[in-house]
């Protein structure tokens with residue numbers, strides 16, 4: 058039986074006041090608001106002029122390693138400056154004492170859905186230290202939440218690929234089990250073998266026909282060198298639009314002429330860049346990269362885990378942070394920050410039927426804001442989140 062709901066008096070990003078008809082989970086008509094405010098024969102919901110935007114895209118998160126919903130874990134500082142291996146050891150120590158992973162992952166998912174994220178890309182540890190244990194748990198959680206949120210999983214070699222015995226085989230198996238992408242981690246500084254690391258990553262991507270999303274924290278020319286290598290392989294393998302570099306801090310600390318070249322190269326190769334606008338690092342210049350035609354998308358990354366205590370799972374406040382750290386003031390700039398957590402995210406994740414348009418999935422957020430720029434600066438907490446036209450969360454809490 059056909060299920061239809063009409064959402065009356067929705068304010069779109071362009072200012073238009075419309076009625077949105079949702080039929081079987083998709084927008085079937087968008088018409089100028091007829092001024093109705095009461096029930097007709099079909100189910101009607103009056104949005105009263107609230108701003109309606111598509112569900113947010115959480116482009117980078119770690120569902121397996123957060124302690125959100127569990128006991129507070131005080132941050133342990135590294136003994137002699139930041140050291141990824143030491144942090145991985147702290148993480149193993151913390152995880153051994155944590156609540157069951159499925160419970161923590163569900164808490165984090167509900168935090169994200171409650172704030173309006175309806176599509177997500179999560180990295181999941183797959184390496185010699187944990188094998189496929191994390192993945193098996195997160196695959197089951199994904200299945201349990203499939204009606205509420207679309208989740209892509211990245212097989213993430215947190216302990217390196219070449220320096221963690223058995224990891225290439227485990228990554229291969231992870232992709233067979235249902236991971237959507239293959240990850241990587243600082244090929245130069247972690248495995249100290251850029252080609253060896255990328256051979257495994259792109260080899261498996263090619264073998265399984267999946268995308269790539271690599272954590273790259275290496276800065277300066279070392280980071281830039283790896284970005285060039287990734288872009289080169291993306292182009293050579295015809296993988297435009299299927300490859301992302303997460304963090305890519307190097308793009309934030311290279312000279313302007315090098316950045317111009319890197320932007321053109323990334324745009325041509327079709328490599329997208331993920332940023333969470335970290336507080337204590339140079340990070341990719343969002344405006345310059347967008348100007349060059351690069352898809353820049355956003356993510357929370359770590360939320361209350363062994364790496365840092367921050368993060369609220371709200372991609373609207375992430376847009377605020379991205380805008381704040383980027384020095385965005387004009388409306389068009391604030392709208393760009395919003396695009397990073399919505400349409401650009403959908404493009405990077407290759408989501409189908411995204412947006413407020415006839416034929417698109419009726420995944421949307423309604424909130425009290427005059428327009429997108431105001432939403433980005435005000436970050437209204439009161440929101441309703443709709444998945445396929447059904448209310449799934451209100452004011453941060455799951456409905457029902």
Ligand SMILES: [Zn+2]
Pocket residue numbers: 117118119180272303358359
């Ligand atoms: Zn990450």
